[in-house]
Amino acid sequence: MTVKDRFLDLAPWGIAALLIAGVVHIVSILLMPSVATRDAYARLVAVARAAETTSGGIALLAPLAPGAETLPFEDPAMAEGVCVFDLAKGLLRVRGGADGEDLLGLSFHAGGRVFHSMTDRSAIKGKIDIVVGDAGQIEAVEGDDAGAAPVQEVRITAPSRRGFVLIRSFAKRPSDQDRARQRIRAMSCEVFQPPEE
């Protein structure tokens, strides 16, 4: 058996190995978000249960400290609150005022991606009023307001049912942390049912 024969003999197996490697690589990358047990959602669900919950239904995260971070790469200058949602229980409405001079940011996360984000600058008339639902729920809400008063709220379709809204309130000096947390206390997250047909 010559070297060439041997090569021709083994080449198909080598190609098969490479094809399998490609499939394994793509599948493992695509499945990673659904098998990861310590992603931001899982961490926040665990923390939100133990954290102080405001009257508006927002879990206030403890100020960042070494060894006590909930999420990596968060800004220590931010006070943070989180609303974990499950659209199976109803739509989520996030409301708040946006008249402060410091930055207030909302990011909406579901299915491993940020599906909406905004800051106080993009609030309409100084008010934040955002409704999150799945495609069917948003459709039901939109079908309900035919002929009614102009819509004030922003409606967003979430890519998956479970997710969270992270509210970041900027404290421009370390001594402003309390005021930044106060701004989160003034906001609210509530679950409501879509209107009946």
Add this chain to the structure above:
Amino acid sequence: MFAIADPRAAWSVLRGATKARRAAPLREPFVRYARAFAAMMAGLALGFLATAVSIHSGYGFNALRVGPWTAWPQTGAVDIDPYARAVLARSGEAPLGRDQGLVFVARVDSAGAPLVGRCEYRVTAPVPAARFWTLGLASPAGALLPNPTGRYAYASRDILRREGGGFDIAISRVARPGNWLSPGEARDVVLVLRLYETALDLEARHDPASFPNIVKLACP
């Protein structure tokens, strides 16, 4: 390390070994099964290796690099690529939304040498235009560094500035006058620059001179 004295001799030994194995009473279908199994195992190993390598080298594609600073703008967008999603799912980060701002991380200084906790650095202005910014130290995994000062970052509003608006930040284990960040006892550090509400053009090539400069001063 050793070198094979005579490659031809080594080859004949190898061939002899294969021949000996072939001579063993392993019938035809079993040889094929063994090969299929080997191909599958090699494929699995290669595939997982490729996954491990790709998730340890940044957040997918389309990095924005300016001098030592790197940002991954699409981690905060809806059209995030699967690689970035995989990395975020593993690290547990909740990235800033694209409309909120950009996070730049520097793992090296302006000369390209890795940032280490025992060295002293000076970080100097400018910072690209943004409504607010913060500049702080973190571990390579994104944790805060325990240090005696209890300060982890400076914000655009609470930093001490020189006349004209410029500033510099000293990074050192020992106390320094002015703006001072301590890495504590950390071995490796990264600098994190967060620009909130910035109008930075993501498609353009930016001049490193418009970003903070990181100069190594001394390495005891």
